[in-house]
Structure formats: structure tokens, C-alpha cells
Amino acid sequence: MTFALDPRxxxxxxxxxxxxxxxVLLMNDRRYPWLVLVPRREAxxxxxxxxxxxxxxxxxxxxxxxxxxxxLPGVDKINVGALGNLVAQLHVHVVGRAVGDPAWPGPVWGRxxxxxxxxxxxAVLIAQARAALVTP
Amino acid sequence: MTFALDPRxxxxxxxxxxxxxxxVLLMNDRRYPWLVLVPRREAxxxxxxxxxxxxxxxxxxxxxxxxxxxxLPGVDKINVGALGNLVAQLHVHVVGRAVGDPAWPGPVWGRxxxxxxxxxxxAVLIAQARAALVTP
Numbered sequence: 001m002t003f004a005l006d007p008r009x010x011x012x013x014x015x016x017x018x019x020x021x022x023x024v025l026l027m028n029d030r031r032y033p034w035l036v037l038v039p040r041r042e043a044x045x046x047x048x049x050x051x052x053x054x055x056x057x058x059x060x061x062x063x064x065x066x067x068x069x070x071x072l073p074g075v076d077k078i079n080v081g082a083l084g085n086l087v088a089q090l091h092v093h094v095v096g097r098a099v100g101d102p103a104w105p106g107p108v109w110g111r112x113x114x115x116x117x118x119x120x121x122x123a124v125l126i127a128q129a130r131a132a133l134v135t136p
Numbered sequence: 137m138t139f140a141l142d143p144r145x146x147x148x149x150x151x152x153x154x155x156x157x158x159x160v161l162l163m164n165d166r167r168y169p170w171l172v173l174v175p176r177r178e179a180x181x182x183x184x185x186x187x188x189x190x191x192x193x194x195x196x197x198x199x200x201x202x203x204x205x206x207x208l209p210g211v212d213k214i215n216v217g218a219l220g221n222l223v224a225q226l227h228v229h230v231v232g233r234a235v236g237d238p239a240w241p242g243p244v245w246g247r248x249x250x251x252x253x254x255x256x257x258x259a260v261l262i263a264q265a266r267a268a269l270v271t272p
Contacts, residue, residue, distance in 0.1 A: 048202040085241035105221035
């Protein structure tokens, strides 16, 4: 089955790898440690559009992504969100929040322009995420 | 096992009933058709704090809640979110969004004071939600 990542998601993120169901992306915004899971199912817009087996896989991929984000320094809380008001392709945000971060205690979505990672910092994070999620 | 709903969640919502894992609440804000699922597990703050079986149940309760919200008039999109930056007790929002609603296309959280339902309108919605979710 072909899968094409939404161009806006592609522009805002860096690829980490593929899990059983989802492509895992790193949001290219160093304000927050932030993964995005995109189930490789072109026709899905809502979680409820997945079948029950896919949903069971998705929530385990959310859990694994949460554990990885929790392992990063300074993370006090995880925010999980599937909104899709701007990008129709189903995607789930797993965001590490710190008390006092730029959006705290509000949500991160729609809070101004992303601050891009330096390439070497992004490479380190991507390697850590791959080791934790993609190749365990 | 005892379960006590967080007082802030209790103040902002109206009770619908208990599913296998979660208490289902109606957010008392008529700007958006909005359910809240609260797993009856006192110690859980994050989705990843649930065990795998509970997570599998939770995502099916999210799916069922999504279907109910989708059945309401004027709902164009579902937003699912587990944030918990203000209320530590694990809870999952399932929100019906309409293109052009007061927060569109941004998230609903932190967008001003709720507009309470008239009691008779809340009673109708609660009865519909109970019929769809709690007693099928």
C-alpha cells in the first residue's frame, strides 16, 4: 500500500522511522520535545477511522513515544493530541511539556512560529528516538 | 477500588455514566459538544501510566465517544486530547469541532469562559450519550 505523508507535516518535521502502524516524526521545534505519529493509512482522518486492531497498535505506539519523551531532560508532563483541524491526515502529537515552557499551561498548538533545531542537535535526538522506538 | 473525580473536573462537567474503564462526563460548555473520559484509576496521570489492557480499553472508549460526538449535528472534526497541565488526574477530551466555531481552527483548551447549557438541553444530551455509550 502506498503512503504519502501530508506535505505540511513533512515540512514541519524530521523523519525518525516507521513503527508497525505509524511513521514517527520529530517536530522541528526546539521549544518542546515533540513527536508526531502518522498511521500509514491514507484514508484515515480520525482515530475512529482506524479499525480496532490498528487502534490497539496506535495506543501502544503512543505509550512507547510517551516513554521516550519522558526520558528526555526537563519533561514534567506529556500532552497527547489528535486534532487535525489544519492537516486532514490523521496524526497524533506526543509532546513533552515543562512547567514554564513558552505555552505552559496552555496547549502548544498554534503558539507562534517554530524554532528550528540546529542540525547536529536534531541528529542526536533522532538517533536517540530511533534507538528507543524503531530498533528495540 | 475507590475512585474520586478531581473537583475541578467535577465542577466543569455533568456526569453521563461509567464505561468499563472510564467515567464519561459532558463538558458543561455549549460552545462545543465535548465529552471527557476519566479512567477510574486514581494513580494515573498519563496514558502510559495505564497498563496495556487498560490502554486498549481506553482507545475503544475514545472511539465510541468519537462516534457519538460525530452523530451530533454540525460536527465536522473530532479533536482528541490528553493534556492534564491544569488537572493532574488522567482525563481524555473528545471534542466535536465545527468549521467556524469560536476556537476554530485552534484548540479549544484555554479559550475563555465556558457557556453553560440550559438544564433541559443538557438533560437531552446526557440521555442521548447514555443511550449510545453506557447502555448499549
